[in-house]
Amino acid sequence: NAGVTQTPKFRILKIGQSMTLQCTQDMNHNYMYWYRQDPGMGLKLIYYSVGAGITDKGEVPNGYNVSRSTTEDFPLRLELAAPSQTSVYFCASSTDGGEQPQHFGDGTRLSIL
Amino acid sequence: AQSVTQLDSQVPVFEEAPVELRCNYSSSVSVYLFWYVQYPNQGLQLLLKYLSGSTLVKGINGFEAEFNKSQTSFHLRKPSVHISDTAEYFCAVGHSGAQKLVFGQGTRLTINP
Numbered sequence: 001n002a003g004v005t006q007t008p009k010f011r012i013l014k015i016g017q018s019m020t021l022q023c024t025q026d027m028n029h030n031y032m033y034w035y036r037q038d039p040g041m042g043l044k045l046i047y048y049s050v051g052a053g054i055t056d057k058g059e060v061p062n063g064y065n066v067s068r069s070t071t072e073d074f075p076l077r078l079e080l081a082a083p084s085q086t087s088v089y090f091c092a093s094s095t096d097g098g099e100q101p102q103h104f105g106d107g108t109r110l111s112i113l
Numbered sequence: 114a115q116s117v118t119q120l121d122s123q124v125p126v127f128e129e130a131p132v133e134l135r136c137n138y139s140s141s142v143s144v145y146l147f148w149y150v151q152y153p154n155q156g157l158q159l160l161l162k163y164l165s166g167s168t169l170v171k172g173i174n175g176f177e178a179e180f181n182k183s184q185t186s187f188h189l190r191k192p193s194v195h196i197s198d199t200a201e202y203f204c205a206v207g208h209s210g211a212q213k214l215v216f217g218q219g220t221r222l223t224i225n226p
Contacts, residue, residue, distance in 0.1 A: 048213055056212070090156055092157075097212035097214075098209060099208075100207075101149075101205075101214075102214060104158070107155075107156050
């Protein structure tokens with residue numbers, strides 16, 4: 001089992017560019033999450049999804065968009081990249097929102113210059 | 114609303130010494146509790162979980178945690194740490210019907226030789 005797979009692992013963007021961070025899971029999990037982690041800080045929830053076709057904002061959604069057209073995939077879109085979006089992004093999935101652990105990908109390290 | 118407080122942002126200990134990382138939560142309903150470990154430049158990995166049953170939970174790498182309902186705590190312990198335990202540790206709480214877990218801010222464990 002691959003678990004949660006994130007691509008790319010590293011990326012450098014110029015200010016104003018856009019990109020999509022890919023996340024896919026092969027565990028048939030309904031719940032999926034996107035977090036960002038700034039240096040020395042904890043996790044901040046950007047967006048989450050409780051199933052295909054359903055998404056909702058987390059605590060820091062501004063500047064990001066998501067879609068969930070399939071159970072497996074949960075891409076995160078950055079439009080008009082800004083230096084403040086320099087961070088490590090983690091995708092996670094779970095069978096249940098509050099009763100089961102989340103499984104994390106290895107992260108995407110993104111720098112906006 | 115639920116919340117999680119990790120009482121120490123940094124914990125330095127000597128190799129082979131015991132360690133306790135503290136986690137307190139607030140919730141008006143029954144909870145599910147998790148500890149994660151994040152090694153440098155990696156994603157979060159589940160250490161252990163409390164879902165029900167015995168309040169003493171054993172996890173990977175010799176860690177254990179005790180659920181104390183009256184103290185609303187879920188402290189993580191290891192009797193003898195190794196250099197390889199240097200990492201960031203996150204406590205998380207969920208409850209039945211929740212759509213997501215609430216994570217603490219993390220505790221950085223540094224092991225000195």
